[in-house]
Amino acid sequence: MKFLDEAKVFVKSGDGGDGCMSFRREKYIEFGGPDGGDGGRGGDVIVECADGLNTLIDFRYQQHFKAGRGNHGMGKNRTGAGGKDIVLKVPVGTQILDDDKETVLADMTSVGERIVLLKGGDGGLGNARFKSSTNQAPRKTVPGFPGEERWIWLRLKLIADAGLVGLPNAGKSTFLAACSRAKPKIAGYPFTTLHPNLGVVLVDQRSFVLADIPGLIEGASEGAGLGTRFLGHIERCRVLLHLVDGTQEDVAAAYRQVRHEMEAYGGGLADKTEILALNKCDAMSDDEVKARRKALAKAAGRKAADVMVVSGVSGEGVTEVLRALLAEIGEAKVEETKAEEAAGAQEAWRP
Numbered sequence: 506m507k508f509l510d511e512a513k514v515f516v517k518s519g520d521g522g523d524g525c526m527s528f529r530r531e532k533y534i535e536f537g538g539p540d541g542g543d544g545g546r547g548g549d550v551i552v553e554c555a556d557g558l559n560t561l562i563d564f565r566y567q568q569h570f571k572a573g574r575g576n577h578g579m580g581k582n583r584t585g586a587g588g589k590d591i592v593l594k595v596p597v598g599t600q601i602l603d604d605d606k607e608t609v610l611a612d613m614t615s616v617g618e619r620i621v622l623l624k625g626g627d628g629g630l631g632n633a634r635f636k637s638s639t640n641q642a643p644r645k646t647v648p649g650f651p652g653e654e655r656w657i658w659l660r661l662k663l664i665a666d667a668g669l670v671g672l673p674n675a676g677k678s679t680f681l682a683a684c685s686r687a688k689p690k691i692a693g694y695p696f697t698t699l700h701p702n703l704g705v706v707l708v709d710q711r712s713f714v715l716a717d718i719p720g721l722i723e724g725a726s727e728g729a730g731l732g733t734r735f736l737g738h739i740e741r742c743r744v745l746l747h748l749v750d751g752t753q754e755d756v757a758a759a760y761r762q763v764r765h766e767m768e769a770y771g772g773g774l775a776d777k778t779e780i781l782a783l784n785k786c787d788a789m790s791d792d793e794v795k796a797r798r799k800a801l802a803k804a805a806g807r808k809a810a811d812v813m814v815v816s817g818v819s820g821e822g823v824t825e826v827l828r829a830l831l832a833e834i835g836e837a838k839v840e841e842t843k844a845e846e847a848a849g850a851q852e853a854w855r856p
């Protein structure tokens with residue numbers, strides 16, 4: 506299945522049915538009177554967060570979604586049937602944006618979540634609604650009210666506990682394949698990863714979701730390469746694993762370049778907890794590892810011991826890195842739980 510994380514669609518709720526003008530015409534009933542029924546209500550446009558979806562590919566082949574129109578009213582005081590609702594099923598983590606691509610209308614973050622995006626138009630009134638002692642044969646009806654319509658953007662931001670960042674060919678896909686059953690494309694040239702990959706990592710009888718995004722290059726925050734399109738996928742991550750290729754000459758410049766693009770992009774990426782790791786240690790001597798680890802620590806403003814050493818090919822240091830990620834994820838979950846409890850207690854309080 507092809508990965509698609511952005512789609513523009515047109516949605517329209519159903520129009521209401523018109524009211525009916527009718528009079529009773531049964532035999533032997535001399536003064537029948539009005540009996541025109543009301544029109545039915547138009548259908549709503551509903552967005553539902555469904556389980557089992559991980560891409561917006563369905564919205565590539567159909568971009569127009571219209572709810573059913575309400576039926577018109579009929580004689581004998583019969584109200585028209587309501588229009589059929591239309592349900593758009595989206596994967597977890599989908600944001601619904603207005604046509605300006607900036608205003609967030611909804612953020613779908615849990616399975617089963619449903620919102621009514623556009624309400625259907627109300628049905629019109631039949632002439633039976635206007636009968637009175639002074640107007641016993643009204644010929645007035647009200648047409649149905651039109652539904653709403655708009656263009657919207659659907660943007661998918663994958664929900665993962667941890668995210669992998671780094672320059673192209675930093676070894677992110679190799680690391681993901683080494684610690685999970687994900688099978689990303691791995692090759693000896695840049696940009697082998699063209700779309701985000703997710704893997705479920707199991708360590709110490711506990712699991713978490715790890716996301717690998719395409720590599721960042723200079724100017725990624727301004728649209729160069731694939732950076733801006735996929736940086737949004739790590740906005741929801743609780744912790745980031747920054748992999749730096751230890752076989753290159755200047756590891757400090759590589760680290761600063763990625764950090765600059767994350768800060769320029771915004772979205773709180775620069776403020777997330779970051780674990781720094783020197784990758785591909787299997788291709789370096791001990792002296793090279795020590796020197797480049799020290800240079801990387803200096804660029805990051807940390808101690809050399811805080812920079813982890815790892816190799817996705819040989820498996821060296823992979824378990825230690827995963828345990829560090831798991832510890833940070835656990836702390837982040839505790840903080841989120843406390844924040845939710847505090848917010849709930851504050852809402853429940855009444856003077």
